[in-house]
Amino acid sequence: MAAHQVRTGVRCALKVIVKERPPTVKKTSLLTSSLSGKTGSSCWRTFCSSSSLRSSDSPLEAGICGSGDVLGHFDRLVQRGSVRRDDQQIYVLQRLAQVQHQLKTYSQKIYLNPPNHSKGVSRQSQGDDVTSSRKEEPVPPLLPPKGLYIYGGVGTGKTMLMDLFYSHVENGRKKRVHFNSFMLDVHKRIHRRKQSLPKRKLGKMFTYDPISPVAMEISKEICLLCFDEFQVTDVADAVILQQLFETLFKTGVVVVATSNRAPEDLYKNGLQRDTFLPFIDMLKEFCHIVCLDSGMDYRSLDQPAAVKLYYLTGTPGAEACIDALFQELALTQKTATGPRVLPVLGRDVTLEKTCGSIADCTFDELCGRPLGASDYLEMAQTFDTVFIRHIPLLMLTLKDQVRRFTTLVDIFYDSKVRVVLLAAAPLDQLFLHSGGEDERDRQLLDDLGLSGEAANRLTLFTAEEEIFAFQRTVSRLKEMQSESYWMQEERRRLVNI
Known part of the structure; x- marks a missing residue:
């Protein structure tokens, strides 16, 4: 072009x-x-738009409320012509709606402070008998809600659906973040914890692993973590993820993620990938894996140019x-x-x-x-x-x-x-x-x-x-x-x- x-x-x-701050009305200038x-001489023609001027077909620009049925909202967007009807997207939304419903009454307190006889949550041990002499201690629920890992080609609507889901989740302890931003923050937290350690004395050696404490920090702040563009290209991130997410999942954090890669293809052919493989198994254990790949790149469709x-x-x-x-x-x-x-x-x-x-x-x-x-x-x-x-x-x-x-x-x-x-x-x-x-x-x-x-x-x-x-x-x-x-x-x- x-x-x-x-x-x-x-x-x-x-x-x-x-764009002016604070944004009160949308302005278009010629x-x-x-x-x-x-x-050159130039002139501006500025006009204020009313709400009838649709500045975006994105659901986030279509007046999303913080509660209600995500499927019903998507239906209204289709009727308005803001989005196209896509059966694969609707299937993914149905799975997201299930997670949304489970999160309405979900509390992870029992996982953050488990009884002494409980050492965390494992889906393999779900059928094990639990015996304890302390009958008064509460028994934790079987499992936290299972998250969702949505993968597929570019432009198929993964981010849009996750954002739509996120905006309807009523639980306030939630965070939506790009995966790069999340890992950057994890590295910052690790560095901060290492810096806070007392100075080592000459000849004294000790080891300190800050990854699990950092994961506990995050778990105490949120119970829902939504990732956009889950990708692993760095060996340092690959090494950290296994231990980090083991703690996040055991403390009841629900993960919803989008990615262009199937779980099996994450960090494919990367250095020391064998150390990363247990993370893939854990991801499948705590998240439903859903493919969204209709073959349509909606971003490539002709759109009015700004x-x-x-x-x-x-x-x-x-x-x-x-x-x-x-x-x-x-x-x-x-x-x-x-x-x-x-x-x-x-x-x-x-x-x-x-x-x-x-x-x-x-x-x-x-x-x-x-x-x-x-x-x-x-x-x-x-x-x-x-x-x-x-x-x-x-x-x-x-x-x-x-x-x-x-x-x-x-x-x-x-x-x-x-x-x-x-x-x-x-x-x-x-x-x-x-x-x-x-x-x-x-x-x-x-x-x-x-x-x-x-x-x-x-x-x-x-x-x-x-x-x-x-x-x-x-x-x-x-x-x-x-x-x-x-x-x-x-x-x-x-x-x-």
């Missing part, structure tokens, strides 16, 4: 959405700029249109354009060009540096619109940059951050599945003493995970260019658990 060509006498019309080799948001490098006038869009959006801010320093985990991340809640960045600035989920979360909490310029063709020799870009898009999408992109190729052609071998991979193979055959079984070297994840990235970027996404008034702020 090429950018508008801007020549002498050609007018560049861009429709942009202005920017008409004359770019004829000199500073504005020209994806430009091609080298197209005449593309940079000029992006510059004009940034300048007009900057007029709505109360601060001057300049650098911004974001404090992240005790270090500073500097973005060179920002204005209020808008950031104008290059791909190299965001993905060429060693940044991670914590940095992108801070950006998502600081900015509601981010320009990303000079995105190159993403080849296998750029695996690190591809991973960062995928993480960035996941977090921005989850936080409802708006993006404007300038890239080297159309979106569907941006990622090349070939492009040569990374010299660092060859060096690492030598260091590990691995043969080429052994390396072919590890996603670390095959880029299988990057190829798989980028399908989700493309699908999400398509939705992020739609008017419904651009106009969403409620930004989901990521909050640490």
